[in-house]
Amino acid sequence: MKKTLTQKILEHHLVSGTCIPGREISIRIDQTLTQDATGTMAYLQFESMHVPRVKTELSVSYVDHNTVQIGFENADDHRYLQSVAEKFGLYFSRAGNGICHQVHLERFGRPGKTLIGSDSHTPTGGALGMIAIGAGGLDVALAMAGEPFYLTCPRVINIHLEGHLQPWVSAKDIILKVLDLFGTKGNVGSVFEYGGPGVETLSVPERATITNMGAECGVTTSIFPSDAMTLRFLKAQQREEDWLEFAADHGAQYDRVVEIDLSKLEPLTAMPHSPGNIARIRDCEPVPIRQVCLGSCTNSSYKDLATAAKILKGTVAHPDVSFIIAPGSKQVLENLARDGYLADLLAAGARLMENACGFCIGNSQSPPSGSASLRTSNRNFFGRSGTRDAQVYLASPESAAAAVLTGHLTDPRDLNLPYPDISLPERFHVDDRLIIEPMDPESAAGAPIYRGPNIGPPPANEPLPDSLDGIVTLKVGDHITTDHIIPAGERMKYRSNIPKYAEYLFEIVDHTFFRRAMQIKESGHSNIIVAGTSYGQGSSREHAAICPMYVGVKAILAKSFERIHAANLINFGILPLTFLDEEDYDRLADGDRLLFPDIRSSLVDGDRVRLLNDTGGISMEVAFELTNRQKKILLAGGVLNRF
Numbered sequence: 001m002k003k004t005l006t007q008k009i010l011e012h013h014l015v016s017g018t019c020i021p022g023r024e025i026s027i028r029i030d031q032t033l034t035q036d037a038t039g040t041m042a043y044l045q046f047e048s049m050h051v052p053r054v055k056t057e058l059s060v061s062y063v064d065h066n067t068v069q070i071g072f073e074n075a076d077d078h079r080y081l082q083s084v085a086e087k088f089g090l091y092f093s094r095a096g097n098g099i100c101h102q103v104h105l106e107r108f109g110r111p112g113k114t115l116i117g118s119d120s121h122t123p124t125g126g127a128l129g130m131i132a133i134g135a136g137g138l139d140v141a142l143a144m145a146g147e148p149f150y151l152t153c154p155r156v157i158n159i160h161l162e163g164h165l166q167p168w169v170s171a172k173d174i175i176l177k178v179l180d181l182f183g184t185k186g187n188v189g190s191v192f193e194y195g196g197p198g199v200e201t202l203s204v205p206e207r208a209t210i211t212n213m214g215a216e217c218g219v220t221t222s223i224f225p226s227d228a229m230t231l232r233f234l235k236a237q238q239r240e241e242d243w244l245e246f247a248a249d250h251g252a253q254y255d256r257v258v259e260i261d262l263s264k265l266e267p268l269t270a271m272p273h274s275p276g277n278i279a280r281i282r283d284c285e286p287v288p289i290r291q292v293c294l295g296s297c298t299n300s301s302y303k304d305l306a307t308a309a310k311i312l313k314g315t316v317a318h319p320d321v322s323f324i325i326a327p328g329s330k331q332v333l334e335n336l337a338r339d340g341y342l343a344d345l346l347a348a349g350a351r352l353m354e355n356a357c358g359f360c361i362g363n364s365q366s367p368p369s370g371s372a373s374l375r376t377s378n379r380n381f382f383g384r385s386g387t388r389d390a391q392v393y394l395a396s397p398e399s400a401a402a403a404v405l406t407g408h409l410t411d412p413r414d415l416n417l418p419y420p421d422i423s424l425p426e427r428f429h430v431d432d433r434l435i436i437e438p439m440d441p442e443s444a445a446g447a448p449i450y451r452g453p454n455i456g457p458p459p460a461n462e463p464l465p466d467s468l469d470g471i472v473t474l475k476v477g478d479h480i481t482t483d484h485i486i487p488a489g490e491r492m493k494y495r496s497n498i499p500k501y502a503e504y505l506f507e508i509v510d511h512t513f514f515r516r517a518m519q520i521k522e523s524g525h526s527n528i529i530v531a532g533t534s535y536g537q538g539s540s541r542e543h544a545a546i547c548p549m550y551v552g553v554k555a556i557l558a559k560s561f562e563r564i565h566a567a568n569l570i571n572f573g574i575l576p577l578t579f580l581d582e583e584d585y586d587r588l589a590d591g592d593r594l595l596f597p598d599i600r601s602s603l604v605d606g607d608r609v610r611l612l613n614d615t616g617g618i619s620m621e622v623a624f625e626l627t628n629r630q631k632k633i634l635l636a637g638g639v640l641n642r643f
């Protein structure tokens, strides 16, 4: 049988199950990555598994999210992470070396391998022809302990690229077009596999912009074939020995084929407040832009920044625009500096940030109140920038440079400048001295682990009780993102301190949530959250499950869930329940008392459970969409209990 690239890699790594779309399978994981904001918890969980050394081919711990050090918390976390990496056999990428996805692409990713990472943009690695999936930290900890990774065998959608991009249109516009076609929901359980003659016109970093933002569509991952372009990239990284040709068989069957003619694309933007809210820049109002941010883990490669540098050479940013740059890695920054592009950017007024997540996660550089910010990053959710009433637009580096010059949303073709052709270096200047290698097993045995006061214990849960007596602590609508559930930004330094971090649960939705939830818990009731569609979209942040668990949330009743978040809820023993009849959502209100008389036995025996709304005097049936393995985890009160 002719196979897709996805099938080939999955089947090669299959541990259990059959690769039939919709069925649960488990696969062997070759590589893992973590970043500091999810990593501390992942390693605390790994430690509690008592495995002396990681069992993967390669595991890397990155520090890129919480790099601003006001107070001791982040510094404590970094020190803990470094000591854990050295001891348990991981590579450690120090703060300053760059953002996990960009660095992993440059230095570690390999065609044909499997990678899971505790960050939702891990699929960036798919640009190298690997299966790279975002997961919760606990799943990554299990993979490091040698356990397989469970997923729903995906449907494979072929995105067939024809033609080639016109000047001023770039990779960002391709993925914005994909977002326009597929939207941000309804794609759970699919993989986007790119093919067609347009593929060979795209370099690996351009492919990475596309695979990175596939996460915004909610797909399991995105993947490109490994071809001559991949070899070229690996050669430039001085690691051509890692290359392997990998492609789908001719005539492979896809669940769906969607064609995009690259020659017809135009500069696009994702308007506030969703990456799926796509328009042609030409059709938009010329909104005044007060801030332009170039970089993050999307569009932060050498070519992205060099292109902007060439457009801006000899000019200076519009007086109303604050122009921020955050290169994806130290390698990008060093090469830009060596080739003169950095000087051009600085001369144009660029404010150089660390090679870290920074502005993307609202950790710094929040825009002025009520203003619009144009960013090349991947998310523009409400409140994420750190300024609640800011409007964030997402666009390409070309469009970003245009806004730097004009001070408003501008189609870069209207600049009437020659299009800057950037030739990529044959070989990048590569210096890996900010990556610390693991210790040899003998020295590692006696090596200490540093635990400053910000490092708490991993949180614990009890097994599922026979019945639940709960209160609806909060009822929310559709598209609740993990940014709504537990904010990042300045709160993120409490990632390794759950009791403190939990105080900020649902802060931007209802700041009284934490107090109410704790009162309900203390009164002996469970907390229950009622939600609309796509609950938990947006990130792999398992704190969006751990913190609710800590305050006593036992179930979420929603119209639908996002993949990574549903897996995280199960991992931490919170029941993800879906309405059988969506109209039942309207029959529940804040403060209602809900009784699930036989929750444990219903879970053991079937796919449904009856609940009584004691306040409204009605009852209804809701569904578990769970495998037997997931049921066992829930009965135990989470994966750690079961492990």
Ligand code: MIC
Pocket (backbone or CB within 6 Å): 037, 038, 065, 118, 119, 120, 121, 361, 488, 538, 539, 540, 541
């Ligand atoms: C994000 O982009 O929202 C993050 C911060 O990278 C998250 C991970 C986290 O919250 O630590 C993600 O995308 O998974």
Ligand code: SF4
Pocket (backbone or CB within 6 Å): 065, 099, 119, 121, 296, 297, 298, 356, 357, 360, 361, 377, 378, 379
């Ligand atoms: Fe970091 Fe932003 Fe990328 Fe998340 S999306 S990994 S916060 S740069």
